[in-house]
Amino acid sequence: MMEEIGRSALVIVDVQVDFCPGGSLAVAEGDSVVPVINSFSHLFSYVVATRDWHPEKHGSFASSHAGKLPFEQGDVYGITQTLWPDHCVQGTRGAEFHPGLNQKPIRCILHKGTNHRVDSYSAFFENDKKTSTGLEYLLKGLGYSTLFFCGIATDVCVYYSVLDALRLGFRVFLIEDACKGVDLPPGSVKKAVKDMEREGASIVRSSDLRV
Ligand code: VGL
Ligand code: ZN
Secondary structure (H helix, E strand, C coil): CHHHHHCCEEEEECCEHHHCCCCCCCCCCHHHHHHHHHCCHHHCCEEEEEEECECCCCCCEHHHCCCCCCCCEEEECCEEEECECCCCECCCHHHCECCCCCCCCCCEEEEECCCCCCCCCCCCECCCCCCECCHHHHHHHCCCCEEEEEEECCCCHHHHHHHHHHHCCCEEEEEEEEEECCCCCCCHHHHHHHHHHHCCCEEECHHHHCC
């Protein structure tokens, strides 16, 4: 697999303080992906890292909806989705990369979820399914047809990013032990991995990447 990696791009999804223990939308053991990602990120010829990067009072926050609690379903300007605790507010500590993440190999940082009215789970398209983030053109323009994915959350932003990448014609690998999920309801992570595999992603482990 090593030769493949040299010609592939790595997409690190939302490895941010708020998604790790102590953060406002903490994913259990979210920080455990950090040393795993650090063990292979330098092997890729191109690395993109995404950051969830919401303005204050973002439409996806439960606090923006009177009478709604985090993790309930709600209407975000016409799109029904999960409402979240306030998280990853632009410029705050919670929106920073986890301090242990090796940022040296990162060539491009993509901010998403910046529009107050539309959430963006996928790194490629906002939740309206049509507003592009530009990542498709960046990666295709650079000549990358194979992408490896890791990060947080397996069943939310990693999931939607992988499905979009497959739809866009990329060859996709999911590095399963370099991802952690919200898992609400329980079983969501398992189901998400199964879906990604069924749609064409190859599920691999970090030990497959190291020399
Ligand atoms: C995410 C929930 C809300 C994620 C972002 O990065 O998976 N999850 N916003
Ligand atoms: Zn978010």
